[in-house]
Amino acid sequence: MLKKTPFHSRTSALMQADQWRRWAGHTVASSYEMTHDREYLALRNACVLLDVSPLCKYQITGPDSLRFLNRLVTRDVSKCSIGGMMYTPWCNSRGKILDDGTIAHLGENHYRLTSAEPNQRWLEDNAIGMQVQIEDVGDEVATLSLQGPRSRELLMTICDAPLGGLKYYRCVNTTIAGTPVMVSRTGYTGDLGFEIWISADRAEAVWDAVIEAGHAFALQPAGIWALDVARIEAGLIMLEIDYTPANKTMADIQTSTPLELGLQWAVSWNKGNFVGRKALFDEHQKGSTSILMGLEIDHKEFERQHHALGLPVPYPFLAWRAVIPLHCDGEQVGYATSGVWSPTLKKYIALGHLHPRCASPGSLVSIDLTVDRFRRSFNAKVTKLPFFSPARKKDTV
């Protein structure tokens, strides 16, 4: 049986379309309405509420917490002050990525790590000889993600925290509906947004309070389909889709490294040793063999070829998740892993892993797509990520 999240009583009451999906062994909504369009549009134009409770969460305490985390992940956790959060990947000893998530610095020797997959064993194995306690709090902590341009205003009507000045990747403790919660300026959408961390037994009360206040801000509960469009626009990678965690691969050819995924900014070379450092540094010096880049698929031609056959154009409103080869001069130079029509940018965008010789912005590669029942080749222009990054993502008021 799949697990239910602490918000299930609320999310199931809203579900109109029987569109559920699995996420880390939990049941979550794909979209509440028949299509996800309005949920996506609300995300970029008003605000949405997403149940992201299936995230794995570990509480890390003890005098060696920092030393442990700095050994585990690629970023320098000592740079994260109390009340701060940071995004980071982590790797095996060969520098191959295992997972990615956030670390919140909650207090003296007190952190919370999130991950997409369960990591208890890997965490414990890396804590040997250290004074650190690792506790899986996944079931105890419910998480809501409130995202969109109006999210801040909404949240400010139901809690006293000074959210106007809360910077990107900072968090604050406050109270919503009489419940102590932590609010962080984080999300997976590339937009202005917050995540609310709640004791699971009080989850429903907080949900109700947010929904109630949301009426004034066109709040829309949203599912994973809407999130998937937003995260591709924001150039954010997804485990199992854009990379395979090293411990789930059968051969090296299936693995990726943070450098290949464009996460060099999240790898600290001068914090001392960490798991995978040697291999990553080696790659850093020799150069990666693959780089994650954005792709803008020639939608005009896609449209023209449909019209030539007398067909309307099937816009990919729902993000696709598939490995599609990319070619240049008749040779395969990489592969795309997810793509979608961006209603905000009016572009057909995709994430692609490319050989460095084809990875500079402006380069052209080709991608095979089907036009009704025919396979056709289309140009895709290589671009920097993210595709979309509005100023409001990081602004304060």
Added chain:
Amino acid sequence: MNNQNHYDAIVIGGGHNGLVNAAYLAKAGKRVLVLERRHTVGGATVTEEVFPGFKYLIASYLISLLRPEVIEDLELARHGLEIMPLESTFQPLPDGNYLAEWPDHDATKHEIARHSKRDAEAYDEYARTMRRIALALRPLLNVIPPDPTSTAPKDLETMAGVRAVLQQLNEEDFYLLSRLMTMSAADFLDEWFECEALKGSKATSGIIGSFMGPRSPGSGYVLLHHYLGEVDGVFRTWGFARGGTGALSQAIASAAREAGAEIKVNASVANVIVKNGEAKGVVLENGDEYTADIIVSNAEAKRTFLNLVDAKHLPEEFVSDVKRFRTSSPACKVNLALDGLPKFTALPEGKEALLRGSIEIVPSIEYLEQAYDDAKYGGWSRKPFMDALIPSLLDPGMAPPGKHVMSIFVQYASSDLEGGWNEEKKAQFLEVVIDTLAEYAPNLRDLILHKHIMTPWDLERTFALPSGHIFHGELALQQLFFLRPAAQWSNYRTPIRNLYMCGSSTHPGGCITGAPGRNAATAILEDRP
């Protein structure tokens, strides 16, 4: 000559087509000046805060026909344009029932089947047929109309292109198209459906903005015209621009400015300077003069040729064609600032999402025809047709938190009202509108914080629309394509050298399309690369 005041091109009027035209000309390297008589650009494509905190769509309200080429060429997304499709239609009926169109195909079919199983099946075939015809005809929107009587190579080539477009259709669709072009929307819909409410809702596409009833011949074409629209490739979808239609004008203006165009507001053009049959410049109401090699008028045909240009420069037959151009208009716009959401008695619990789409008051074709009949002889509908929208449910920035704004397109109230329009008549008709809507949402009156109406009289005074006509003149067969605005002068050029037209009085006509602006730029750049 003061070189400061000389431009490559001057665009008279900063409506959305004028801005599109200016942006294309500026992108082609021309030094362009846009002169707008109001305090803000956009013309009827504007959002205004008439009542503090509430943004009103005082004229245009939705976007569908905006050419995807314009969005792409001018990179309007980068300039801030965000369009949210309206995915549902809610049609409350006088007997307490309702008809809805949902964003999901199956859901809509089930809903129609509740009224007629037959129609639910016909609906699919109807939608597919209209889509096929629209898909084939769509390229014509971007064509500079040819003169079919001409043997000039350019005209012959374009005529061949038009023929190629029509050949895309199979025989059945071609015959259907020929009939649709000449028949009434009601007759056409009678061939497909039996449910009165469904026919009523579909018929509205055939009369929106036009002083015709659904039984008037020609309304079939207008029906098709509205099927040519799309949002992200989804045909027959209407979209709401975040911030209202004014935000679209701002995005186009931003693109034009970035390309180097200069835009002056509060700059009303008094007349076009013509010397030896050639346009040389413009004089403003305040006496300022600007000269240019190219003058483009975004103003409608009557204003351009009967007002801005001295008739002595024009051939008589052209002047009488322009005078004949049919512009009588029946369309009004009402905006309401509301203290909360109206409660429609027909709206079932749990289906409140329908309020985020179009709310249509049109129970049947008979209702619509009656509404037209009431207005035909200089009156107004006792029970008007309405296409309402609550923009604040899509974009909470349109009203203060917890409050709402309702935009209501209303038809029919004659531009040639018996005795003429005045403030008292406006107030009377506004009450007719509110009374009619309140029959379906009884709490409406208690919620109203502020009310505002734009009658054809106001639309004419505010935006210089001829008789307030939202399309700059009827979309009737006798004034479409190579006949818009006049035979031989449908290619954006005019009898005066270097004077061009780029507004809705030219092909393909009204609605927020950007097509006249873009096509005119193509014609201008053909003449003066």
